[in-house]
Every structure is written in C-alpha cells, then in structure tokens.
Amino acid sequence: MRTTTLGTHGPQVGVIGLGAMGMSFAYDMTTPRDDVTSVSVVHQALDLGMTLIDTADVYGPYTNEELLGRALAGRRDRVVLATKVGLEAVDPTGGPGGSPLVRTNGRPEHVRASIDASLRRLGTDHVDLYQLHRVDPQVAIEETWGAMAEAVAAGKARHLGLSEVDVEQIRRAHAVHPVTTVQSEFSLWSREVQAEVLPYCERHGIGFLPYSPLGRGFLVGRFTSFDELPRNDMRRRLPRFQQDNLRANLGIAAGVREVADRIGATPAQVALAWLVAQGPHVVPIPGTKTPEYLADNAGAANIRLSPDDLADLDAIPAPVGARYY
Numbered sequence: 610m611r612t613t614t615l616g617t618h619g620p621q622v623g624v625i626g627l628g629a630m631g632m633s634f635a636y637d638m639t640t641p642r643d644d645v646t647s648v649s650v651v652h653q654a655l656d657l658g659m660t661l662i663d664t665a666d667v668y669g670p671y672t673n674e675e676l677l678g679r680a681l682a683g684r685r686d687r688v689v690l691a692t693k694v695g696l697e698a699v700d701p702t703g704g705p706g707g708s709p710l711v712r713t714n715g716r717p718e719h720v721r722a723s724i725d726a727s728l729r730r731l732g733t734d735h736v737d738l739y740q741l742h743r744v745d746p747q748v749a750i751e752e753t754w755g756a757m758a759e760a761v762a763a764g765k766a767r768h769l770g771l772s773e774v775d776v777e778q779i780r781r782a783h784a785v786h787p788v789t790t791v792q793s794e795f796s797l798w799s800r801e802v803q804a805e806v807l808p809y810c811e812r813h814g815i816g817f818l819p820y821s822p823l824g825r826g827f828l829v830g831r832f833t834s835f836d837e838l839p840r841n842d843m844r845r846r847l848p849r850f851q852q853d854n855l856r857a858n859l860g861i862a863a864g865v866r867e868v869a870d871r872i873g874a875t876p877a878q879v880a881l882a883w884l885v886a887q888g889p890h891v892v893p894i895p896g897t898k899t900p901e902y903l904a905d906n907a908g909a910a911n912i913r914l915s916p917d918d919l920a921d922l923d924a925i926p927a928p929v930g931a932r933y934y
C-alpha cells in the first residue's frame with residue numbers, strides 16, 4: 610500500500626489504517642465476539658500495508674487493547690500502534706441502553722497510571738502514538754498534555770495526538786509538546802473539521818486521522834431503516850440513525866453508491882478515497898472485524914477520484930440529525 614507520513618516528524622504509515630474499536634465495543638454488542646477472526650483481520654491488515662492500528666483503553670473497556678496485545682505478539686515491529694487515554698468507564702453497564710457509562714479524566718495522575726496499564730495490556734514497552742481521547746473540561750489541557758509528554762520522555766510513547774479538539778486546544782497543547790496527529794470524526798456526512806481544524810493541521814504539519822470514516826457503516830449502505838440496526842448498538846442512540854432522519858439521509862448513501870457504480874469501485878472505497886484525496890496528511894482509520902470488508906477498505910488506496918467524481922461527492926447534501934447525542 611502507498612504510504613504517507615503522520616505529521617511532519619511522525620512515522621510512515623499506509624494511507625489507510627484500521628480502527629479496532631468495533632472488534633470489542635460499541636456496535637452490535639448482543640452478538641458474541643469472534644476474537645479469532647478479529648485477530649486474523651489485524652494480521653491481514655498488516656499484510657496489506659494498513660500499518661496504523663487505532664485503539665483506546667476505554668474500548669471494551671480494556672478488552673480491545675488486550676485483543677490487540679494478543680494479535681500483535683511477534684508482530685510489534687510491523688505496526689504503528691495508537692491508543693488513547695482520557696475517557697474512563699465508570700460503570701460497565703450504567704450508560705444509555707446498558708452501555709458503559711463513560712466520563713472524561715484528564716488528571717495527570719490518571720495519565721501516568723493509564724499509560725503503564727495500556728502498555729501491559731498491549732504487551733509492549735511503548736506505543737507509537739498516545740492520544741488524548743477527549744479534553745477534560747475540569748483540567749487545563751497543558752496539565753494533561755504535560756503528563757502525556759512525560760510518557761514520551763520516559764520512552765513509553767513515541768508521539769502524541771489529540772482527539773475531537775478545536776484549533777485553540779491544538780495551539781495550547783503544541784506549546785507544551787508537539788502535536789503529531791489530530792483525530793476527529795470526518796467523512797462525507799461529517800465535514801465540520803473542513804472549516805478550521807483540517808486546514809490548521811495541514812499548515813502546521815500535523816497528521817489528521819478521520820474516525821468513523823464510513824459513517825459507522827451508513828455511507829456504505831448497510832442500513833436502510835432504524836430496525837436494521839442490531840439491538841444492543843450505540844448507533845441506536847445517535848440522532849442521524851433515528852428512523853425519520855435515517856430515511857431522510859438515504860440519499861447520501863445513494864450519492865456515494867452512484868459514484869462507486871460509475872467508476873467500478875465499492876461505496877466504502879469511494880468514501881475512503883474521498884478522505885485520502887483531502888491531502889497527504891489525512892489517514893482514515895475505518896473500523897471492521899470482517900475479513901471481506903478489510904480487503905475492500907484496503908482497495909481504496911488504489912482508487913483515484915477524478916475532479917468530476919470529487920465534485921459530485923462534495924455536492925452530497927449535509928445530513929439530517931446531529932452526529933452525537
């Protein structure tokens with residue numbers, strides 16, 4: 610797979626990465642997980658050159674890092690391993706719909722304890738990218754980021770990243786320690802970052818990692834009605850997936866499908882190629898636990914969208930419904 614650099618001074622990665630969250634967390638939690646297949650998907654990703662793999666301590670909680678630890682045994686040097694700190698599950702089933710109840714925690718002592726716990730679960734002595742999952746409104750970002758910089762100084766993390774931040778928060782963190790990446794939701798139906806954050810990252814040599822780049826499956830046409838969403842699944846709580854909104858948004862998935870059919874690609878490949886076309890600093894991290902989808906997503910690296918394709922995709926209307934509850 611073609612490679613690019615994460616930020617000016619970051620590591621080389623394949624232009625498409627892999628998000629591991631759904632292997633343990635958030636979606637379709639009623640169906641028992643097939644960890645053997647998930648491990649094989651991680652191996653397949655590395656073989657295809659999708660070297661950036663993204664997780665977080667809160668995914669599971671903890672079980673997603675443990676799964677990656679098992680999957681990467683003997684393969685650690687082939688992966689650019691990214692995890693996150695700053696969200697903690699305070700009650701495994703106390704959140705909406707029996708989901709984990711999660712809150713921000715950016716206290717320096719939490720960061721210091723969390724990096725060691727993540728390394729233990731991941732079975733490694735360092736992560737390549739340590740990301741702040743959410744800024745804690747109760748803690749100055751300089752304090753949280755300073756504790757994360759200590760992890761770099763101690764050799765426990767190579768680079769630091771932020772998630773879901775505005776330009777001012779990037780500036781403040783950068784003044785303490787270089788910001789290598791920013792991760793935020795970005796896809797054909799979540800384009801808010803195009804206004805300020807994405808151009809700021811490009812100007813300052815910061816890599817950008819679009820999360821939920823397939824619109825949590827919606828952009829590839831997985832769902833045509835609310836009732837098709839699995840029973841215990843966080844998408845059931847998202848405004849855009851509510852019945853009337855979802856129906857109103859079907860034209861967005863149809864627009865992606867139209868371009869895909871015209872150029873002989875799949876909708877997932879078109880959605881990812883549109884992101885890759887936003888600049889060499891943009892590395893989407895589509896999530897899957899399914900071998901066929903993984904291969905499909907890797908194929909996006911070979912798709913070059915023409916100016917007409919890009920114009921048609923840019924013209925897709927904004928969705929109905931907020932992206933988060």
Ligand SMILES: NC(=O)c1ccc[n+]([C@@H]2O[C@H](COP(=O)([O-])OP(=O)(O)OC[C@H]3O[C@@H](n4cnc5c(N)ncnc54)[C@H](OP(=O)(O)O)[C@@H]3O)[C@@H](O)[C@H]2O)c1
Nearest residue numbers: 628629630820821822823824825826877895896897898902
């Ligand atoms: N920083 C943050 O706050 C944050 C928030 C959310 C996510 N993330 C990261 O971003 C990663 C990706 O986001 P995401 O998983 O939320 O959403 P996504 O990548 O937009 O979509 C994942 C969904 O699409 C399905 N899918 C994947 N490839 C497909 C294909 N080629 N054809 C058909 N369906 C396909 C998956 O199915 P299967 O799972 O059934 O294979 C899953 O249901 C996560 O794994 C996580 O690492 C970060």
